[in-house]
Amino acid sequence: MHGKEHTPREIKVGVLGATGTVGQRFIALLSRHPYFIIHALGASQRSAGKKYTQAVNWKQTSPVPAQVRDMVVKECIPEHFVECSVVFSGLDSDVAGEIEEAFRHAELAVFSNAKNYRRDPAVPLVVPLVNSSHFAMIPQQRAQHSPPLKKGFILTNANCSTTGVVVPLAALEKAFGPLESCMITTMQAISGAGYPGVPSLDIIDNVVPYISGEEEKMEWETLKILGGISEGDEGLKSFDMHDKHPLRISASCNRVPVIEGHTECVSIRFARRPPPSPQQVREALTAYTSDAYALGCPSAPRHTVFVHEEVDRPQPRLDRDYQMGAGVSVGRVRQCRVLDIKFVVLANNVAIGAATSSILNAELAVVKGIIS
Numbered sequence: 001m002h003g004k005e006h007t008p009r010e011i012k013v014g015v016l017g018a019t020g021t022v023g024q025r026f027i028a029l030l031s032r033h034p035y036f037i038i039h040a041l042g043a044s045q046r047s048a049g050k051k052y053t054q055a056v057n058w059k060q061t062s063p064v065p066a067q068v069r070d071m072v073v074k075e076c077i078p079e080h081f082v083e084c085s086v087v088f089s090g091l092d093s094d095v096a097g098e099i100e101e102a103f104r105h106a107e108l109a110v111f112s113n114a115k116n117y118r119r120d121p122a123v124p125l126v127v128p129l130v131n132s133s134h135f136a137m138i139p140q141q142r143a144q145h146s147p148p149l150k151k152g153f154i155l156t157n158a159n160c161s162t163t164g165v166v167v168p169l170a171a172l173e174k175a176f177g178p179l180e181s182c183m184i185t186t187m188q189a190i191s192g193a194g195y196p197g198v199p200s201l202d203i204i205d206n207v208v209p210y211i212s213g214e215e216e217k218m219e220w221e222t223l224k225i226l227g228g229i230s231e232g233d234e235g236l237k238s239f240d241m242h243d244k245h246p247l248r249i250s251a252s253c254n255r256v257p258v259i260e261g262h263t264e265c266v267s268i269r270f271a272r273r274p275p276p277s278p279q280q281v282r283e284a285l286t287a288y289t290s291d292a293y294a295l296g297c298p299s300a301p302r303h304t305v306f307v308h309e310e311v312d313r314p315q316p317r318l319d320r321d322y323q324m325g326a327g328v329s330v331g332r333v334r335q336c337r338v339l340d341i342k343f344v345v346l347a348n349n350v351a352i353g354a355a356t357s358s359i360l361n362a363e364l365a366v367v368k369g370i371i372s
């Protein structure tokens with residue numbers, strides 16, 4: 001997607017949870033990646049020992065890529081992945097904790113979608129369009145491990161709804177200073193619940209106003225991502241959780257009958273007075289460029305935030321595949337009579353909300369010389 005990509009030698013990668021919703025998206029994206037080469041696939045014991053096409057219930061719009069069709073799926077143990085430098089994890093969170101730790105311990109770079117390590121004080125929670133500076137925690141994470149690691153680490157990406165909202169929030173903090181409060185109401189696609197996900201009898205002709213754990217994750221993760229890294233007396237780093245400018249966030253999460261793409265209605269108040277106008281907000285969102293794009297990551301979107309002028313956009317069916325789902329769409333930027341500004345965000349939950357974020361994070365790690 002980027003014109004002047006930095007192209008290193010080929011890097012062998014593995015995919016854990018390769019048969020799942022996120023795992024399939026990893027495979028579709030990695031099969032045409034310029035330097036990540038799919039070398040090993042892992043899933044549960046139900047799938048291990050089978051050819052990929054026999055193990056997977058493929059739900060992507062393109063066929064199973066030729067290079068993985070006959071690959072035999074392995075159990076998720078590091079011995080089967082020794083030739084890989086990187087593993088991408090789309091593992092169920094019930095099992096991701098132990099498996100990802102075993103891979104880190106075996107000196108692999110683990111890029112995870114699961115929630116298990118997002119709150120770990122040594123693990124960066126990186127939305128690649130926002131906080132690539134948090135990679136600075138990796139040396140400390142390696143040093144804290146017993147024995148200290150040379151190559152292994154875990155880096156997570158965020159919850160898919162958090163990812164959509166932090167991109168415009170980061171752009172606006174960059175342009176206009178800290179935010180003071182933020183109210184979010186989500187309309188989340190059923191693919192966010194994996195496959196087969198929400199039963200059809202629950203979701204057709206319906207809205208379900210509850211997604212377990214989602215509101216707490218959005219409220220907490222946003223603070224870690226938008227906060228910086230502070231350095232203590234003995235040089236020890238910690239995530240500052242947006243503490244210097246406390247940000248109050250309230251999220252309300254709903255499941256809606258959409259297949260892909262999370263829509264979020266967002267209202268914000270800025271700390272500085274007077275606040276920017278809707279037009280200044282539109283301009284700042286349009287001008288925002290990610291480090292991932294500036295550094296030449298091949299999967300980075302040209303438009304980090306695409307701002308719609310039409311009054312009825314963004315819409316999931318129309319906008320979720322723009323830039324292969326790697327950017328974020330914003331529309332309906334207008335004045336809020338309670339806070340300052342309100343707008344609508346659309347983010348593709350399985351692309352920038354999951355697999356694309358992990359791949360971009362790994363590309364950033366390559367550009368920053370953390371993996372080679």
Ligand SMILES: NC(=O)C1=CN([C@@H]2O[C@H](COP(=O)(O)OP(=O)(O)OC[C@H]3O[C@@H](n4cnc5c(N)ncnc54)[C@H](OP(=O)(O)O)[C@@H]3O)[C@@H](O)[C@H]2O)C=CC1
Nearest residue numbers: 017019020021022043044047090092093113114192194195
């Ligand atoms: N869907 C989304 O939009 C998003 C998902 N996530 C997170 O990404 C992760 C994957 O989600 P999703 O793809 O939707 O989930 P799925 O349920 O679709 O896939 C889960 C994967 O985990 C594997 N698995 C299950 N149990 C085991 C086990 N005991 N050992 C090894 N592998 C196992 C499954 O393999 P098998 O087929 O063999 O059972 C499958 O490959 C989750 O942690 C989720 O919370 C994050 C952001 C967005």
Ligand SMILES: N[C@@H](CC(=O)OP(=O)(O)O)C(=O)O
Nearest residue numbers: 113114115159160188192193
């Ligand atoms: N809970 C999200 C998807 C997800 O798996 O989130 P997390 O990675 O934070 O557990 C959804 O249902 O849309």
